[in-house]
Amino acid sequence: xxxxDSQTFSGFVTGxxxxxxxxxxxxxxxEKEHVEDLWSDLVEAVELDRDHYIGTFLLMExxxxxxxTRKVIDGQQRLTTLTILLFELQERLDDLGRDKVxxxxxxxxxxxxxxxxxxxxxxxxxxxxxxxLENLLDDDREGQRDDALSDVKTDSPSQGRLLTTKETLQExxxxxxxxxxxxxxxxxxxxxxxxxxxxxxxLEYSVASRSEAARIFQTVNDRGKDLTDLEITKSYLMxxxxxxxDGDEASAYIRSIQDSFNExxxxxxxxxxxxxxxxxxxxxxxMWNPDWGxxxxxxxxxxxxxxxxxxxxxxxxxxxxxxxxxxxxRMFSLLDELYNFEDDGNVNNDRxxxxxxxxxxxxxxxxxxPLLIVAYDQFKRxxxxxxxxxxxxxxxxxxxxxxxxxxxxxxDTGRTRIYPLARRLHYNEKETVPESIxxxxxxxxxxxxxxxxxxxxxxxxxxxxxxxxDVYKYYQGSNRLNELRLxxxxxxxxxxxxxxxxxxxxxxxxxxxKGRFSIEHVWPQTPKDGFGEETRDLVKEHTHxxxxxxxxxxxxxxxxxxxxxxxxxxxxxxxKIRMLEEIFSNKEWGVDQIERREQEIxxxxxxxxxxxxxxx
Numbered sequence: 001x002x003x004x005d006s007q008t009f010s011g012f013v014t015g016x017x018x019x020x021x022x023x024x025x026x027x028x029x030x031e032k033e034h035v036e037d038l039w040s041d042l043v044e045a046v047e048l049d050r051d052h053y054i055g056t057f058l059l060m061e062x063x064x065x066x067x068x069t070r071k072v073i074d075g076q077q078r079l080t081t082l083t084i085l086l087f088e089l090q091e092r093l094d095d096l097g098r099d100k101v102x103x104x105x106x107x108x109x110x111x112x113x114x115x116x117x118x119x120x121x122x123x124x125x126x127x128x129x130x131x132x133l134e135n136l137l138d139d140d141r142e143g144q145r146d147d148a149l150s151d152v153k154t155d156s157p158s159q160g161r162l163l164t165t166k167e168t169l170q171e172x173x174x175x176x177x178x179x180x181x182x183x184x185x186x187x188x189x190x191x192x193x194x195x196x197x198x199x200x201x202x203l204e205y206s207v208a209s210r211s212e213a214a215r216i217f218q219t220v221n222d223r224g225k226d227l228t229d230l231e232i233t234k235s236y237l238m239x240x241x242x243x244x245x246d247g248d249e250a251s252a253y254i255r256s257i258q259d260s261f262n263e264x265x266x267x268x269x270x271x272x273x274x275x276x277x278x279x280x281x282x283x284x285x286x287m288w289n290p291d292w293g294x295x296x297x298x299x300x301x302x303x304x305x306x307x308x309x310x311x312x313x314x315x316x317x318x319x320x321x322x323x324x325x326x327x328x329x330r331m332f333s334l335l336d337e338l339y340n341f342e343d344d345g346n347v348n349n350d351r352x353x354x355x356x357x358x359x360x361x362x363x364x365x366x367x368x369x370p371l372l373i374v375a376y377d378q379f380k381r382x383x384x385x386x387x388x389x390x391x392x393x394x395x396x397x398x399x400x401x402x403x404x405x406x407x408x409x410x411x412d413t414g415r416t417r418i419y420p421l422a423r424r425l426h427y428n429e430k431e432t433v434p435e436s437i438x439x440x441x442x443x444x445x446x447x448x449x450x451x452x453x454x455x456x457x458x459x460x461x462x463x464x465x466x467x468x469x470d471v472y473k474y475y476q477g478s479n480r481l482n483e484l485r486l487x488x489x490x491x492x493x494x495x496x497x498x499x500x501x502x503x504x505x506x507x508x509x510x511x512x513x514k515g516r517f518s519i520e521h522v523w524p525q526t527p528k529d530g531f532g533e534e535t536r537d538l539v540k541e542h543t544h545x546x547x548x549x550x551x552x553x554x555x556x557x558x559x560x561x562x563x564x565x566x567x568x569x570x571x572x573x574x575x576k577i578r579m580l581e582e583i584f585s586n587k588e589w590g591v592d593q594i595e596r597r598e599q600e601i602x603x604x605x606x607x608x609x610x611x612x613x614x615x616x
Contacts, residue, residue, distance in 0.1 A: 010198040021121045024258035026265040027158030054200040096187040157272035211242035211250035229278040229305040260329040267336035283370040284331040287426040290434035294416035355393035364404040370422035398609040402457035405483045450613040472544035494604045495578040503576040524562040547598030565589035
């Protein structure tokens with residue numbers, strides 16, 4: 001049976017108790033703002049001399065083990081952060097000569113009799129011990145790190161967050177007593193701060209089984225960081241299983257759910273720069289649920305969690321729940337593979353890797369992730385061949401570049417058209433298809449995307465948009481110069497004789513890696529003396545046109561500035577940027593040269609991202 005106990009943080013942690021974060025729990029996820037919020041709450045509690053309720057902790061004794069080790073089911077983020085805070089606090093007190101208090105903190109909250117009080121899971125385990133707690137075991141001060149934290153290498157996003165928490169707390173403690181907290185002696189503030197942490201009130205729930213934990217977890221949601229939809233789904237499904245099954249059967253199913261979510265959280269870590277976990281669950285919903293529509297009141301995917309819970313509220317078959325969990329796990333794994341695709345030496349995979357790289361450089365993929373996941377699944381299983389998959393990737397890239405990058409349509413443009421394609425392609429391979437779904441194959445998907453592309457950005461629309469005299473302002477004003485760099489780099493690539501001659505990679509140019517890739521005006525924005533009055537008027541009219549823009553690096557400083565073209569040409573001494581070589585091969589620079597170059601760039605862009613629908 002579950003038991004609960006209201007107590008202080010000191011009573012919760014001290015003594016022979018040890019805590020272990022199970023492998024199936026997600027890794028450390030607090031960001032800097034959550035750490036700063038906790039710090040502010042604690043400082044305010046010291047300043048006003050009042051308690052600060054730290055929340056509920058849900059623990060379970062380790063399976064088949066005796067003793068005082070507890071698995072942390074809920075509360076690991078807070079417990080981990082407070083442990084780091086106490087470690088840094090004792091370091092600060094030790095520096096100030098309060099070694100007795102520092103030693104007491106180490107022995108009661110960090111490591112007792114040579115055993116670490118808190119052990120994290122997975123890849124975080126060793127990193128937490130060696131880097132965050134600096135190999136500190138009880139009173140043994142040897143083996144601590146001398147390296148600067150800025151030199152520490154991390155192998156995962158969660159390790160990066162652990163390191164950020166350590167750095168943040170170090171900095172806050174180094175600043176001394178915060179403004180408004182009246183302490184002449186910093187050490188006295190730190191001691192009172194320690195006493196306040198000791199007295200933090202909390203509620204501890206201890207359970208003996210996974211099914212009990214699942215039931216209680218449904219009522220626990222007082223973390224410093226709100227639960228994600230995915231975490232709520234996990235706890236809800238475990239809760240449903242605990243209601244449908246008893247004893248060992250319930251525990252076995254819950255263990256399976258936990259194992260699946262362990263794999264899901266692993267994929268989430270690998271997708272740290274990709275879509276959020278809640279968005280990925282929404283993408284799965286788009287494929288899994290046949291009932292949503294594109295009407296304003298029918299877009300159930302906008303509140304997918306509510307409808308997932310509603311679906312399983314009436315389900316009496318545990319296997320249906322498990323099917324959903326395993327399919328969700330597979331979907332996260334597929335996106336992980338897709339997002340981190342690696343060429344295995346296979347020629348066809350090399351093609352796929354290239355197309356995927358281009359897609360991710362272009363970005364703006366949110367509306368296409370469901371379709372990409374379905375298509376990649378079919379490609380991986382061999383039911384979609386290499387040519388069709390690569391054609392689909394090229395078609396999606398063309399839609400994105402023409403619709404979002406060139407025409408700068410809003411982020412939701414095409415969403416109600418693209419989402420249904422993912423579901424219809426998904427059901428194309430299913431034996432049982434709901435009556436509301438009309439499956440289609442990849443060729444029809446490609447054809448429809450080409451038609452949508454033509455609707456949003458035909459060749460004539462493209463020429464009108466990029467032929468605008470203020471194309472630089474068009475991108476600068478919307479803070480999207482990275483997209484203009486993509487268009488210019490495409491032209492730069494076309495100027496290269498062979499791919500191996502390309503001096504820079506697309507991703508570093510588009511992202512302006514290390515601030516090295518600027519967009520400069522050949523005719524300057526602010527002409528210096530040397531321009532005649534008539535030329536000045538022409539410069540003002542044509543300076544922001546696409547044909548007057550070029551990529552430059554810091555090494556091309558002779559080209560920058562407001563000098564006339566003749567002076568720039570005289571100073572020009574070669575460049576790794578091929579388009580600069582082309583520009584300064586001209587004897588003079590004026591409207592004719594700008595217009596001719598503009599047409600050449602537009603031709604390359606249309607050829608790189610062709611309107612196949614218009615050409616068919």
